[in-house]
Amino acid sequence: MSVLSKLKEAIVCLKAGRVTLPYPAQPRPAPPQFRGRPIFDATKCIGCGGCASNCPAREILVLDVCQEIRILKYLGRRCAYCGRCADVCPEKAITMSLEFENATNSIGDISQTLELFMSTCQRCGRCFKESSPLEQLKMKGYRFDDLKNDRWIFKSQSYLGDQPVVDDIKLDLE
Amino acid sequence: MEKMLIRTIMAVVANVCMVLLVAPLCQGMLRKVTAIIQSRQGPPILQPYYDLLKLLGKEDLESGDSPVMQRFAAYLSLATVLTVACLVPMGFPAPMNGQGDVILLIYLLTLSGICTLLAGLSAGSTYSLVGISRQMMIMIALEPLFAVAIIIGAIHTRSFRLDTVLNGSVYANEGFPWSGLIMLAVMLLSFQAFVERVPFDIGEAETEIMEGPLMEYSGPKLALFKYASMVKLIIYSALFVAMFAPWGSGLMFPLGWLLFWAKVFVLVLLVTLVAATHARYRIDQAIRFFASLMLVALSALVLAGYGF
Amino acid sequence: MKNMLRNLCKKMFGRSLWVYHANSGGCNGCDIEVLNVLTPYYDAERFGIKLVGSPRHADVMLCQGPAMRSTAKALKRAYEAMPAPKLVFAIGSCACGGGMWHDSYPVIGPVEKILPVNYYIPGCPPRPEAIIYGVAVALGLVDKKTAPVQFKQMEYPIPQYHPNDLHTKDEMVVYEKIDRI
Numbered sequence: 001m002s003v004l005s006k007l008k009e010a011i012v013c014l015k016a017g018r019v020t021l022p023y024p025a026q027p028r029p030a031p032p033q034f035r036g037r038p039i040f041d042a043t044k045c046i047g048c049g050g051c052a053s054n055c056p057a058r059e060i061l062v063l064d065v066c067q068e069i070r071i072l073k074y075l076g077r078r079c080a081y082c083g084r085c086a087d088v089c090p091e092k093a094i095t096m097s098l099e100f101e102n103a104t105n106s107i108g109d110i111s112q113t114l115e116l117f118m119s120t121c122q123r124c125g126r127c128f129k130e131s132s133p134l135e136q137l138k139m140k141g142y143r144f145d146d147l148k149n150d151r152w153i154f155k156s157q158s159y160l161g162d163q164p165v166v167d168d169i170k171l172d173l174e
Numbered sequence: 175m176e177k178m179l180i181r182t183i184m185a186v187v188a189n190v191c192m193v194l195l196v197a198p199l200c201q202g203m204l205r206k207v208t209a210i211i212q213s214r215q216g217p218p219i220l221q222p223y224y225d226l227l228k229l230l231g232k233e234d235l236e237s238g239d240s241p242v243m244q245r246f247a248a249y250l251s252l253a254t255v256l257t258v259a260c261l262v263p264m265g266f267p268a269p270m271n272g273q274g275d276v277i278l279l280i281y282l283l284t285l286s287g288i289c290t291l292l293a294g295l296s297a298g299s300t301y302s303l304v305g306i307s308r309q310m311m312i313m314i315a316l317e318p319l320f321a322v323a324i325i326i327g328a329i330h331t332r333s334f335r336l337d338t339v340l341n342g343s344v345y346a347n348e349g350f351p352w353s354g355l356i357m358l359a360v361m362l363l364s365f366q367a368f369v370e371r372v373p374f375d376i377g378e379a380e381t382e383i384m385e386g387p388l389m390e391y392s393g394p395k396l397a398l399f400k401y402a403s404m405v406k407l408i409i410y411s412a413l414f415v416a417m418f419a420p421w422g423s424g425l426m427f428p429l430g431w432l433l434f435w436a437k438v439f440v441l442v443l444l445v446t447l448v449a450a451t452h453a454r455y456r457i458d459q460a461i462r463f464f465a466s467l468m469l470v471a472l473s474a475l476v477l478a479g480y481g482f
Numbered sequence: 483m484k485n486m487l488r489n490l491c492k493k494m495f496g497r498s499l500w501v502y503h504a505n506s507g508g509c510n511g512c513d514i515e516v517l518n519v520l521t522p523y524y525d526a527e528r529f530g531i532k533l534v535g536s537p538r539h540a541d542v543m544l545c546q547g548p549a550m551r552s553t554a555k556a557l558k559r560a561y562e563a564m565p566a567p568k569l570v571f572a573i574g575s576c577a578c579g580g581g582m583w584h585d586s587y588p589v590i591g592p593v594e595k596i597l598p599v600n601y602y603i604p605g606c607p608p609r610p611e612a613i614i615y616g617v618a619v620a621l622g623l624v625d626k627k628t629a630p631v632q633f634k635q636m637e638y639p640i641p642q643y644h645p646n647d648l649h650t651k652d653e654m655v656v657y658e659k660i661d662r663i
Binding site: 019020021023024028030037040042043056057058059075076077078079080081082099100101102103104105106107108109110111112113114115116117 | 522524525528575579581582584592594600601602603604605606608609615618619620624626627629630631632633
């Protein structure tokens with residue numbers, strides 16, 4: 001009878017005992033080579049910006065504040081933990097840690113900001129504002145993202161000229 | 175006379191409170207045993223109490239086609255099952271025994287099934303309408319089984335009074351109780367459908383497949399419906415125990431009462447075991463099953479008519 | 483008496499959360515991880531969490547996938563159908579910040595452009611343990627482990643030297659530090 005076979009099935013399941021992991025009570029470490037949150041080591045970083053160029057989600061922003069200071073900001077929001085930044089970094093300053101417990105109630109908690117000192121040219125050491133936008137770009141180092149609004153800038157001309165950088169989609173939600 | 179009235183009222187209140195307090199515990203036990211069968215640590219046993227309290231604390235949204243009917247259906251569902259709880263003996267004679275007969279019992283049970291239909295109709299969405307059409311089909315196939323069991327009891331004891339019929343009356347004929355045993359088998363096989371648990375919970379609690387008639391309910395009204403389904407488990411078990419397994423109900427107060435609740439817990443455990451190991455039936459498979467059970471029940475009725 | 487009942491109901495909110503899963507255009511990776519959390523191995527029902535099929539029954543909406551142009555209205559309607567008090571969890575990188583597809587043509591952005599999000603659980607996809615950790619943070623059982631990090635390098639870390647300061651000594655080029663920089 002099928003009812004009897006189902007009851008036998010219940011008894012077989014009871015033999016397995018309880019398989020639930022007591023997770024939040026006991027820690028459960030990730031396996032090695034697990035790609036968790038990337039940790040940026042500022043003592044090793046030379047500010048090349050390779051990680052920023054290589055990030056598929058464009059989550060690492062670079063801003064050259066002036067000639068000597070470059071700010072690298074990792075916003076953790078869109079990071080897909082792919083590990084490309086760690087692969088590309090020439091100084092091995094980025095490590096994909098084993099941390100997966102990243103839940104938070106404000107998304108700014110995952111960001112890491114590095115302020116790096118880049119030395120000036122030893123021969124000319126230029127520090128005055130250049131005339132044409134191209135010369136400005138050459139001086140500023142070709143990378144400036146909008147740190148205040150946490151945005152990756154597609155058109156650098158608009159940074160110089162205060163134009164909107166991304167076409168926002170207008171949506172009617174009612 | 176007034177003393178009788180006060181005693182009746184106190185007995186009614188005590189019975190209703192006891193049923194209300196024990197119903198979520200039975201549901202909690204059901205969930206915990208299901209979890210143990212599925213090899214996991216389930217929710218704590220008092221979980222349905224937390225669920226009901228949380229639902230009572232939520233906002234009361236008005237939604238669906240006709241909110242007045244929604245509210246009415248929610249109140250009616252809990253009211254009918256609590257009225258049945260006053261009529262059923264639970265280890266000691268029922269408080270409102272003399273005031274109703276068997277026809278009232280069948281009517282109240284059918285009315286509690288109709289509340290689900292009202293709920294689905296007042297929501298008005300397509301999923302609810304499909305849910306209530308399936309529930310209607312099941313009710314048409316299912317309520318006659320219970321009615322046949324009660325009528326067999328009434329035929330054997332030649333009265334419609336509740337305290338005689340609900341006292342193991344199906345076995346109460348002179349010779350070997352053929353019709354009683356046939357009805358016992360039929361009721362055991364269809365018990366899952368009365369309490370709306372897994373192989374047959376097609377109409378109402380079908381939240382995994384579609385949202386069912388309860389789709390537009392939220393907050394306190396949903397708490398009333400969930401409470402009503404928990405209490406239904408208890409009262410159907412109590413009716414089953416009273417009609418088919420009444421031995422030992424005549425004992426003294428603590429012992430008879432504890433024996434009754436032990437029988438009810440055994441029945442709930444049986445429901446759990448069947449619910450945890452079965453999949454849900456399709457509506458046409460279920461109707462075919464009930465139709466065959468109906469044939470068997472009618473043959474038992476004919477046998478009872480001839481005195482077997 | 484009414485206040486006592488109300489406080490009791492508020493306290494019970496954390497003990498039985500009913501969850502509605504809303505996928506608005508994701509790749510279903512986080513979907514599968516959420517379903518993993520409901521299996522016996524990482525049992526979520528021991529916290530009282532139950533998956534329900536209708537947003538009207540639910541307390542928490544698990545959003546997954548970025549907000550797409552086609553499903554934005556549906557997501558907003560599902561959020562409005564939930565009775566207060568309600569929470570929204572954004573699971574996965576796509577829901578937290580738009581994911582890798584943040585500048586693609588159908589994607590509006592993260593879910594927070596349409597709904598107010600209470601808790602973020604980043605990952606691609608987040609491990610089931612990470613999802614349970616996020617739920618535990620929301621229930622107040624554990625503390626969160628992230629905080630913004632800022633690092634400022636010291637000034638002039640790279641030594642600057644002038645070719646005039648180098649001496650040759652026994653086939654070695656020696657840099658002797660002189661005071662002027």
